Amino acid sequence: MSLSRLPHQARPSPSLLFKGSGVLAPITCCTYTQKRRASVQRQPPGYDVVVVGSGCAGLSAAIVAAKHGLKVLVAEKSNYFGGTTAFSFGGAWIPVNKYQKMLGIEDDVDKADTYVRRVLGDLYDEKNHKKMQAFLASAPEMVEWMEANSAMQFAPMPIPDYHVAKEGASVGRTVSVEAFDGRLLGRQTLRDVRYTLQGFHAFGSMQARPWDIPALTHPFGSWSNFHFATSKVVRYVVDVLRYGKGSELANGNAMVGRLLHSCQREGVELRKNAPVLRTVLDENGRVSGVVVGVNSQTGTTTTAAEEQIPVNKAVVLASGGFGRSDEARKYLPHEWSACPKHNVGDGLRIGRESGAAMPPPNPDNGIYAPISLLRKKTRDGGTQIRRYPHFSQDRTKPGAIIVGRDGRRFANESEPYQEFVKNMHAQGIDQAYLLADRTFLRKYGMGIGLPAPYPVRHLIRSGYLIEAPDLATLAGKIGVPADKLSETVAACNRYAVEGRDPEFHRGENAYDLMLGDPSTGLPNPTLGLCKSPPFYALPIYPGNVSTVYGLTTDENAQCLDKEGVPVPGLYAVGLDQNSVMRGTYPGGGSSIGPALTFGYRAALHIAGKI
Structure with missing residues (x-):
């Protein structure tokens, strides 16, 4: 074992090393062993902190706690680390972050507070005020601490807030995470990182940042494109x-990779296939342990057992919410969720069983996005459904048109995903169609179908993409009135030429324009032509990528009981705590930003630093 891997308190003094030799003196080895044994004997059993779940909220709490000298276990229920974060773009909404100045943006806490007050409205009440103030104060501090003390490295993004017309809105509050070399994790841990959603990678697991996609889809456009694309493919094969x-x-995989690498460096124990079943409470009602499920394999027989683990300081619930549970339909006005299948509300159940309370539901209890579905037959004759959330990769690009069953548009295709699905809910639209032509498909892709040169014929054969030689035939295939569909497409083509959308004002704000494509040469970069056959339709449905309704917590992420008193030794972060945004969505990463920040604050509070 190298000295760098030893716990800090167990490392020998540099004065005990032979200078220039790089080895320990014999007496030092004996002394070190004796000290280590004594340290082990004095160490209390179990862990100081057990984190339930391995998304960005749980991993950030684990890193901060370990950095402050606490012994930490991360218990992940599934076979993969990363939770919902691994599926995401990895953006975090952090007002007043240090990267805004690189973009020439001056931001301040008062301005950010004004903005969230306008977005939340009556939801910004007295109970939420203290929590929001803690978030606004600690979020930029968290960024700087993470960059100084872990492998995390953020980067600026010139993305405007989602409600650009509201007072206090700004640009650059969303930060991204730098790409990460997963080889640093080691072979097994790299394989244990949750795969991205299909459509967010090529060839199975080749990932790319959004700004790399043009070079990958146009490898022969220039020498630099060719060099970049071939280098990336060669490395991928290796x-x-x-x-x-x-x-x-x-994207989100890079955030998970960086957090996992930091956990490895800090000696955090990472366990997968380790579902936390319940907490153990002492006679005073304090959380003093957890019971973890353990499966043992003997031949073809799997035996389920339980292990009780003492916890000396706290349990942090970070299991990712309940988006894939049967209970989700009670709080969400739609069926489909793109979060991991293991996110069924374990943290909420454990919290309530331990004495924590839940507040009244939010007006919106999920992060919404339109979702397309790829249905595939399995070997046993069943059907597997893969879900793809349409954030901004395709529907916001010029030439994309979305219609309801009546063949008419019903919203601005470029508006933020939360607002777009809320529009679907308000109008009772349970299914819509994303329409585009051959030029669009080859340039931007549609859902899981990637841009050229990547193949899409298999998606057409499966019925995921619907193809037709003309609009009338396409209308017949998707069951919408042919005359209405033709009128809609003709109107959109006219709007593209004129540069103005009089129906839904697409392209009239900074957010729309940022997601457009000025390379079309048309006057409005969000409006394009749909006229090159064949034509394509992709069914989309109102859905979500996570829940945001969770346990009642205070400004330090302590779980509160129904009287508002902290449950001793119990914290909830990420999607297991009720969102500080109360189901609203101020900007890109409005879930990940608070998740990282309250994970950071929870660990500081556990360590007695705040």
């Missing part, structure tokens, strides 16, 4: 042979 998957991690 990675698959060596690791079984690509090692260049981007």
Whole structure:
């Protein structure tokens, strides 16, 4: 074992090393062993902190706690680390972050507070005020602490807030995370990082940042494009042979990779396939342990057992909410969720069983996004459904048109995903169609179908993409009135030429324009032509990528009982705590930003630093 891997308190003094030799003196070895044994004997059993779940909220809490000298276990229920974060773009909404100045943006806490007050409205009440103030104060501090003390490295994004017309809105409050070399994790941990959603990678696991996509889809456009694309593919092939998957991690996978690497460096124990079943409470009602499920394999027989683990300081619930549970339909006005299938509300159940309370539901209890579905037959004759959330990759690009069953548009295709699905809910639209032509499909892709040169014929054969030689035939295939569909497309083509959308004002604000494409040469970069056959339709449905309704917590992420008193030793972060945004969505990463921040604050509070 190298000295760098030893716990800080167990490392020998540099004065005990032979200078220039790089080895320990014999007497030092004996002394070190004796000290280590004594330290182990004095150490209390179990862990100081057990984190339930391995998304960004739980991993950030684990890193901060370990950095402050606490012994930490991360218990992940599934076979993969990363939770919902691994599926995301990895953006975090952090007002007053240090990167805004790089973009020439001056921001301040008062301005950010004004903005969230306008977005939340009556939801910004006295109970939420203290929590919001803690978030606004600690979020930029968290960014700087993480960059100084872990492998996390953020980057600026010139994205405007989602409600650009509201007082206090700004630009650059969303920060991204730098790509990460997954080889640093080691072969097994790299393989244990949750795969991205299909459509967010190529060839199975080759990932790319959004700004790399033009070079990958136009490899012969220039020498630099060709060099970049071929280098990336060659490395990917080598990675698959060596690791079984690509090692260049981007977006949410990069955030997970960086957090996992930091956990490894700080000595955090990472366990997968380790569902926390319940807490153990002492005679005073304090959380003093957890019971973890353990499966043992003997031949073809799996035996389920339980392990009780003492917890000396706190349990942090970070299990990812309940988006895939049967209970979700009670709080969400739609059926489909793109969060991991293991996110069924374990943290909320454990919290309530331990004495924590839940507040009244929020007006909106999820992060919404339109979702398309790829249905695939399984070997046993069943059907597997893969879910793809349409954030901004396709529907916001010029030439995309979304219609309801009547063949008419019903909203601005470029508006933020939360607001777009709320529009679907308000109008009772349970299914719509994303329409585009051949030029659009080859340039931007549609859902899981990637841009050229990547193949899409298999998606057409499966029925995911619907193809037709003309609009009348397409209308017949999707069951909408042919005359209405033709009128809608003709109107959109006219709007593209004129540069103005009189129906839904697409392209009239900074957010729309940022997601458009000025390379079309048309006057409005969000409006494009749909006229090159064949034509395509992709069914989309109102859905969500996570729940945001959770346990009642205070400004330090302590779980509160129904009287508003902290449950001793119990914290909830990420999607297991009720969102500080109360179901609203101020900007990109309005879930990940608070998740990282309250994970940070929870660990500081556990360590007695706040």
